[in-house]
Amino acid sequence: MDLSMHSYAVSLEWTGNRGTGTSGYRNYGRDHIVRADGLPDLAGTADPTFHGDRDRWNPEQLLLTALSQCHMLSYLHVAVKNGITVLAYTDDATGTLRLNRDGSGEFTGVVLRPQVTVAAEDSTGVAEELHAAANRTCFIARSVNFPVLHEPQTIVAAG
Numbered sequence: 001m002d003l004s005m006h007s008y009a010v011s012l013e014w015t016g017n018r019g020t021g022t023s024g025y026r027n028y029g030r031d032h033i034v035r036a037d038g039l040p041d042l043a044g045t046a047d048p049t050f051h052g053d054r055d056r057w058n059p060e061q062l063l064l065t066a067l068s069q070c071h072m073l074s075y076l077h078v079a080v081k082n083g084i085t086v087l088a089y090t091d092d093a094t095g096t097l098r099l100n101r102d103g104s105g106e107f108t109g110v111v112l113r114p115q116v117t118v119a120a121e122d123s124t125g126v127a128e129e130l131h132a133a134a135n136r137t138c139f140i141a142r143s144v145n146f147p148v149l150h151e152p153q154t155i156v157a158a159g
Contacts, residue, residue: 009036009037010034010035010036011034011035011036012032012033012034012035012044013032013033013035014031014032015029015031015032015033016028016029016030016031016032017029025051026051029045029051029053030045030046030050030051030052030053031043031044031045031052031053031056032044032045042057043055043056043057044056044057044058044059044062045057045058046058046059047060060095060097060107063095063107063144064093064094064095064110065093066140067093067095067110067112067138067140067141067144067148068091068093068112069140070138070139070140070141071091071112071114071131071134071135071138071141071148071150072089072091072114073138074133074134074135074137074138075089075114075116075130075131075134076089077134077137078130078133078134078137079127079130082126082130083123084118084123084126084127084130085118085119085120085123086116086117086118086119086127087117087118087119087157088115088116088117088155088157089114089115089116089117090114090115091112091113091114091115092113092115093110093111093112093113094110094111094113095107095109095110095111096108096109096110106145106146107144107146108146109146109147109148109149110144110146110147110148110149111149111150111151112148112149112150112151112152113150113151113152113153114131114150114152114153115152115153115154115155116152116153116154116155117154117155117156117157118154118155118156118157119156119157120156121156124154124156127154128152128154131150131152132150135148135150
């Protein structure tokens with residue numbers, strides 16, 4: 001069994017047909033459902049700027065979410081391998097998307113702002129350095145063509 005290869009599958013169903021399909025730019029909804037076996041459905045749409053619903057996830061948010069999640073999971077992994085005890089982790093990530101005159105667009109960068117609480121004061125230096133290692137091992141960050149920057153903050157647990 002080859003453990004170096006992994007496959008993922010999702011299915012997508014557009015649910016935004018308001019009766020006339022794509023007969024006009026404003027005549028259809030951008031709503032859709034993303035499904036994966038064994039998981040709850042994910043209600044998706046376009047960014048509200050592009051006629052999406054504010055109450056649903058859009059692809060840009062999901063890309064940013066994937067980068068934030070992947071960094072956290074990679075960080076927790078490298079922390080364990082380096083003897084750093086992490087007690088809490090939060091992130092307030094932001095991303096920038098540039099729209100081009102031809103209607104295309106792309107992310108130009110993402111900034112992750114992980115706030116990590118560690119158990120021991122003497123581990124803060126290593127804890128900060130591990131963000132670079134996490135970035136090098138994060139599958140999603142390694143797959144995008146824009147910079148993923150980090151502005152980490154390390155906190156020592158009280159007591």
